Every structure is written in structure tokens, then in C-alpha cells.
Amino acid sequence: MSERSNSIDRRSYLKLSGVAGIGTVGLAGCLEDTGDGDGDGGDDGDGGDGGDGDDNQIVAGTAPGFRPFEMNEDGELVGFDVDHLEAVVDETDYELTSWEEFEFDTLIQALNNGNIDVIAAAMTINDERREQIAFTDPYYSADQSVLVQTGGGFQPSDLDDLAGRTVGAQSGTTGEGIIEDEVEDPDYRSYENYVYAVEELEQGRIEAIVIDQPVAESFEANREVEIAFTFETGEEYGLGVRQDADDLREALNEGIAAVQESGEYEEITRKWFDE
Template sequence: MFKTKNLLKMVVVSTMAALLLAGCGGDKDSKGSSKDVLAKIKEDKKIVFGVKYDTRLFGLKNPSTGKVEGFDIDLSKALAEEMFGKDVKPEYVEVTSKTRVGLLNNGKVDAVVATMTITDERKKEVDFTDVYFDAGQSLLVKKGSKIHSIADLKKGTKVLAVKGSTSTINIREKAPETTVLEFENYAEAFTALKAGKGDALTTDDSILYGMAEEDPSYELVGGTFTEEPYGIAVKKGNKDLVDALNKALKSLKDSGKYDEIKNKWIKK
């Protein structure tokens, strides 16, 4: 009987200890797990944005300064200041179309501001803010190309795109006879186009304008053939952070600050 009572006590004590440890561990858990991301941002006094490093006009690392620059960068800085004043500093982590959801969901970044189109499929994985930029998919070709629109993408033509983007899905649906070659990022895709490995490069017009600005021997053709509304993505279930971002975005638009940032980078 004595042994039974002692054994029972040991089980109770062990269970309580395990529960206490679990509670302590939860406090140290990654962002978006046991603690709300917004609360963790305020506690850490920093917000980590996932941004592109290879997308001229939106997020491009300047080789001379080592800093990433563009519309998405300036907008995220303005959003951080609107939400937190000077108390929280923005930090940046490079993402690509392929890696951004994974880095968001494993807590490496708090929010993704990276030319990310809002789609029903992506809404299953992440939560989005309101639309912060309206783009549309188009084609970039060498000036003088025989390709003038998506109707010219027939069997034997090659179109370059980026892995993990909606562009690859759309082009296969709208030009099923063309061959689609996928690359890790936009820099690689544009280099391949200039090397003659494809007849056209497809992605959002906003991104293609940056490439045409970089090399004026290329141009956009055929207008847009999809709608690509960009949203800021956060880890699923973090409604407080989504609400805070939406409130800040509206405030920037109402004050004219949003247009100031947009006009600085997007001249079309």
C-alpha cells in the first residue's frame, strides 16, 4: 500500500512537472506558435519582413551599398513606423517566390512584402492583408521580336518564368503549346532571356518594367492577360497583425504617403 501511494505521488509530480515545462517552453516558442506574432514583435522591438532581393523597382539589393531598395522596402518601412512609431525597427530577410511561404510559416519572417499575388490557393497556407498593389501578367521580349502578344506563343516557342510564381501556372493555361522553362529567381530568368535561351519572359508587368528599365533593348508587349493583386502575407491565424497592417496601409493611402512611395518607384 505504501509503495502504491508513493508511486501515485511520483506520477502526479512528474505530470505536473511536465505541464510546467511545457508552459515554460511555450513562452519561448517560435513566432506565431504559443505567442501572437504582433505581441512578439512588440516584445522584440523588431519586425522582420521577407522581401525580394532580385526584383528591380520592388526589392533589389544595391551592389554598391549592400542595401535592398524598392517600393516594397519603402512601403514596409512606412508601415512599421505607422504601426509602432520608432519603438520597433524593421529588418529584412531575402525571400524568393519559391521560399517565401516556408520562411513565413517557420517563423523566420513576420510578414512577406514580396510582389505576392493573392490567390485562393495561397489563402489556404497564409493570411493576406488588403491589396497593396494591382499588377497584371505580361510578356517581355527583345525589341524586334516576332512575339507581339500571348497569341504568338505557339509550339516551338519558349517562355521563361520563375519557380513558385503564379506566372508559371497562368502561362501554361493560356499558352498550352509553348514550352515553359523555370528558374530560381528573376535575375536568372532575365539573364537566360538575354542569352537567347527563350523567346519571352513572363511575370507581372510591374516586375517586367524594372527589367526593361535595366536594359532598354527589351520591351513589354501585348498588354496584361491576368490580374495580379499583391497582398502582404502573414502566418495563418494572426488576425491582430493583419488588422494592424490593414489599418496602417489605409492610413498611408489616406495621408498621401502611399502615393508618394509608389510614384518614386513606379513610373508608368
């Protein structure tokens, strides 16, 4: 599948394919595919502009299918990350001109190729990603949950119970890493998008999914799945920028702080998480 998809105006999203408007891979956080390397944005360290020459114009990249952070509803890109980034950028001298949709595990490459200027995709801050991109200050904390089929026969209570089981996660995410590092001899299934993984779980083709807690709660409220247990990971999400984009990163950090202080962050959180 192509690494890059259609450009989207600030709030308008052209639905492509699949249940959530994305054909493959998505969360909460992603780096394996290679692109054509002909990025059309600037990489001068101060934010790009998709090639139109204005350093104050930036393009955001995300990976729909990670409810409630980013998803497609009736042809529109919506979610916590969408509202939050737009509020953050409004506090800066930058202008967010458009959104680009990618598979989650190609977002970092798209950023470094100059196709986008900031990643807003519930991406966990970790050392491996820091070797490739820079992160803003954290804007959200999340633990990991294990989803199972509602009323199903498999009810694990800890990670040891997943040993030898058919367990799924989205490629490139924290959930995938936990399965690979913490679960003994799993029958692991990698998915391009958590929506597809949940469908497989509902149909009994896999026994469990490891996924970020707020996303698990959203699926639990809307699908025939339930959270078996949640465990702390100390996981934090950040906005991603190129490593030389110091001005943009500093501006976004100031925007994150301003949105927190103004109370707008709380409003956005209540909207998407009913908190």
C-alpha cells in the same frame, strides 16, 4: 540552396551572390522547398520577434531580384516593398527590426515556420496561398506582360502566339501559372530569379517571359528587352502573415490605409515607378 539567408538591419543588406544579390527563385510571387522546421520566431498569432520575446517586434521577409519592388543596390536592400512596408509599420505599434532574404518560393514556409512575421515581396493574393497564410488588404494592382528581346524576330500579340515557344518565368509566380494553364504545349523554362530569366532572353536562349507589368516596365527601361503585349489579370498584391496573426494583420491593414490617406503611398509610388 539554404532556405534562409542573412539577417539584415532595417536598411542595410549584406550582398550574397548573383546579379541581384539572390541565388535563386523569386515574384511577384512559392512553396515547394522544405526547410529544417526549426524556426526561431514566435507563432502566437500576434507577430513574432525572432525569438527575443517582444511580440511588438517583427521581422520581414522578401525575395530580391524583382525590380522595382525589391532589389539590391550597392549592398543595400531597396525598392517599393521595402519603403512601403516600413511606412506601413511606422503607422502601427509594431517595430520592424530586420529583413530576411529568401528564395521567393520558400517565403510562405519561412513565415509559417516562424522565421519571419510578414512577407513583403509583391506576392499575389490567390486562393491557393490563402490556404496557407493570411493576406492583408491589397496594396498594389498589377497585370501581366510578355517580354521579348529588343528588336528580335519574335513579336507575339497574345498568349496563343506563345504556343510551342520557349517561354520563361520565375518559379512560383503568377507568370509561371499562366504559362502552365493558358499556353498550349510551351517549352517552359523555370527560373529562380527574373533577373536570370531576362539574361537568358537577352542572349536568345528563350523567346519570351511572362512577368508582372511594373517589373516588365523596369526591365524594359534598363535591359535589351521590350514588352510585346500586356493583358489584364485582376492581380493584386498583399502582405502575408500567419493565419493566426489577426492582431498583426489588422494593424497592417490600418497602416496600409493610413499611408494611402496621408499621401505617402503616392510619394513612394512616384519614387519607384515615376508615376
